[in-house]
Amino acid sequence: xxxxxxxxxxxxxxxxxxxxxxxxxxxxxxxxxxxxxxxxxxxxxxxxxxxxxxxxxxxxxxxxxxxxxxxxxxxxxxxxxxxxxxxxxxxxxxxxxxxxxxxxxxxxxxxxxxxxxxxxxxxxxxxxxxxxxxxxxxxxxxxxxxxxxxxxxxxxxxxxxxxxxxxxxxxxxxxxxxxxxxxxxxxx
Amino acid sequence: xxxxxxxxxxxxxxxxxxxxxxxxxxxxxxxxxxxxxxxxxxxxxxxxxxxxxxxxxxxxxxxxxxxxxxxxxxxxxxxxxxxxxxxxxxxxxxxxxxxxxxxxxxxxxxxxxxxxxxxxxxxxxxxxxxxxxxxxxxxxxxxxxxxxxxxxxxxxxxxxxxxxxxxxxxxxxxxxxxxxxxxxxxxx
DNA sequence: TGTACATCAGTGAACGCGCGTTCACTGATGTAC
DNA sequence: TGTACATCAGTGAACGCGCGTTCACTGATGTAC
Numbered sequence: 001x002x003x004x005x006x007x008x009x010x011x012x013x014x015x016x017x018x019x020x021x022x023x024x025x026x027x028x029x030x031x032x033x034x035x036x037x038x039x040x041x042x043x044x045x046x047x048x049x050x051x052x053x054x055x056x057x058x059x060x061x062x063x064x065x066x067x068x069x070x071x072x073x074x075x076x077x078x079x080x081x082x083x084x085x086x087x088x089x090x091x092x093x094x095x096x097x098x099x100x101x102x103x104x105x106x107x108x109x110x111x112x113x114x115x116x117x118x119x120x121x122x123x124x125x126x127x128x129x130x131x132x133x134x135x136x137x138x139x140x141x142x143x144x145x146x147x148x149x150x151x152x153x154x155x156x157x158x159x160x161x162x163x164x165x166x167x168x169x170x171x172x173x174x175x176x177x178x179x180x181x182x183x184x185x186x187x188x
Numbered sequence: 189x190x191x192x193x194x195x196x197x198x199x200x201x202x203x204x205x206x207x208x209x210x211x212x213x214x215x216x217x218x219x220x221x222x223x224x225x226x227x228x229x230x231x232x233x234x235x236x237x238x239x240x241x242x243x244x245x246x247x248x249x250x251x252x253x254x255x256x257x258x259x260x261x262x263x264x265x266x267x268x269x270x271x272x273x274x275x276x277x278x279x280x281x282x283x284x285x286x287x288x289x290x291x292x293x294x295x296x297x298x299x300x301x302x303x304x305x306x307x308x309x310x311x312x313x314x315x316x317x318x319x320x321x322x323x324x325x326x327x328x329x330x331x332x333x334x335x336x337x338x339x340x341x342x343x344x345x346x347x348x349x350x351x352x353x354x355x356x357x358x359x360x361x362x363x364x365x366x367x368x369x370x371x372x373x374x375x376x
Numbered sequence: 377t378g379t380a381c382a383t384c385a386g387t388g389a390a391c392g393c394g395c396g397t398t399c400a401c402t403g404a405t406g407t408a409c
Numbered sequence: 410t411g412t413a414c415a416t417c418a419g420t421g422a423a424c425g426c427g428c429g430t431t432c433a434c435t436g437a438t439g440t441a442c
Contacts, residue, residue, distance in 0.1 A: 001402055001403035001404045001405080001417085001418075001419070001420095002402095002403070002404050002405040002406075002416065002417055002418065002419090003404075003405075003417085003418050003419075004404085004405070004406095005405085005406090007418095008417095008418060008419095011418085011419095025303065026303060027300070027303060029217075029218070030217070030303070032394080032395065032396085033395080033396060033397085034394090034395085034396090042418090042419070042420090043419070043420055043421065044396090044397090044420095044421085045397095045398090045399090045418095045419065045420055045421065045422090046418060046419045046420075047396090047397085048397075048398085049417075049418050049419070050418090053396080053397080054395095054396060054397090100302075100303070106351065106354075107299075108299070109299075109354075110299070110350050110351055110353075110354035111295075111296070111297075111298070111299035111300065111350050111353075111354070112215070112299065112300070113354045114288075114350060114353030114354040115213065115214060115215060115218070115288070115353070119354075120354060120355055120356035121356045123354045123355055123356075124354075124355035124356050124357045124360055127351065127354075127355060127360065128360065144370070144371065144374055145367075147367070148367040148370055148371055149371065151348075151363070151364055151367035151368060151371070152344055152367060152368055152371035152372070154347070154351070155343075155344045155345075155347035155348035155351060155364065155368050156340055156343045156344040156347055157343075157347065158347035158350065158351060159342070159343035159344055159345065159346035159347025159348070159350065160339075160343035160347070162298050162299050162302060162346065162347065162350065163294065163298055163315065163342070163343060163346060165298075165299075165302030165303070166294075166297075166298035166299070166301045166302040166307075166308060166311045166312075166315075167308055167311055167312035167315060168308035168309050168311075168312050169312045172312055172315065172316065175339070176339055176343065179333075179335070179336040179339035179340060180339060180340055180343050182332070182336055183332065183336055183337065183339070183340035184340070186332055187375065189384085189385075189386070189387095189435055189436035189437045189438080190383060190384050190385065190386090190435095190436070190437050190438040190439075191384085191385050191386075191437075191438075192437085192438070192439095193438085193439090195385095196384095196385060196386095199385085199386095220427080220428065220429085221428080221429060221430085222427090222428085222429090230385090230386070230387090231386070231387055231388065232387095232388085232429090232430090233385095233386065233387055233388060233389090233430095233431090233432090234385060234386045234387075235429090235430090236430075236431085237384075237385050237386070238385090241429080241430080242428095242429060242430090
């Protein structure tokens with residue numbers, strides 16, 4: 001049967017939200033059409049009223065996840081007095097490590113995108129914007145380019161969260177987060 | 189028919205080698221039983237003469253890939269005069285970025301292991317050994333713990349390679365590798 | 377040393393299963409008059 | 410404003426396909442005598 005346009009729009013939004021979370025939790029290839037639809041409270045048949053196919057959903061979910069990641073960065077950049085400190089404490093926290101579904105899409109999906117080919121352009125655009133904002137928004141040590149420092153910080157944060165998620169030992173996992181935060185703060 | 193024990197052992201070795209490469213290229217879940225067997229020159233039926241099931245092959249392939257990664261580290265630690273410099277130049281090179289199959293297993297597989305659960309213990313053991321060796325084998329800046337510096341360096345290298353593989357723009361990809369290397373060398 | 381036979385790695389057909397996708401159908405919505 | 414009808418999001422059965430896994434079979438190897 002036909003549904004009110006507004007309700008359909010709301011359902012589509014629910015779908016995007018569920019897909020962006022699940023994709024970060026299970027990977028772009030790790031979520032099935034059925035489970036995304038189920039999470040949004042529908043049956044699998046309606047999937048093709050919202051997406052052309054599974055690949056397009058993956059791309060859309062990635063884009064949505066990246067937008068949410070961006071929103072998080074914006075929020076932190078408004079923090080006073082020290083946005084960089086706030087950012088490092090959030091990003092390298094156990095909470096972020098343990099909740100990939102609502103966390104940074106680069107840490108969750110960059111590795112898979114690297115081998116799949118799908119989403120590499122979107123990821124490049126996202127990373128460019130990310131680097132511009134943190135290179136300009138944070139205070140950096142004198143003596144070397146802000147952009148290079150922003151790249152090191154980004155690589156270290158992403159790598160630290162990925163490694164912290166990949167080990168089963170809680171002490172080692174926490175140590176990775178703590179040491180990375182300490183080192184990045186120590187250098188200015 | 190029955191085959192000479194020595195030939196069987198050689199085939200098993202071929203299987204491990206192929207699996208460890210393919211798993212780094214396509215992910216632990218991204219390789220099928222058939223394609224691994226085909227790569228080793230056999231048909232899929234013989235798979236179960238070598239492994240209990242697909243999951244066990246994935247674990248074995250991960251372990252093999254980590255051993256090969258370790259062997260690479262050992263080799264670099266013997267480099268003169270500056271093993272750290274050699275290490276950073278290899279790890280953060282376009283060659284390493286473009287050849288995940290024979291590259292670092294952490295960069296290739298840590299993200300997937302983080303969400304799968306399989307291999308987290310093996311990964312923790314590997315990372316422990318890795319950190320011990322580079323914390324002890326390289327020269328570090330005074331003023332903060334060698335281990336913390338080793339962790340930052342590892343996180344940054346792994347993150348940089350993952351990000352460099354995830355973007356389609358060659359300039360940005362190279363910039364990530366170059367900036368990370370420059371920054372890590374600059375700090376001693 | 378020669379003979380008889382159990383072993384077992386490898387082959388390729390066959391299996392059930394979950395997947396992405398298609399389709400006939402439903403019926404309230406929104407539109408044309 | 411009321412009526413007739415086309416639209417289309419959503420349902421659930423059905424599809425083909427590739428996957429991991431099983432199985433009967435092969436025949437040279439390695440062993441027992």
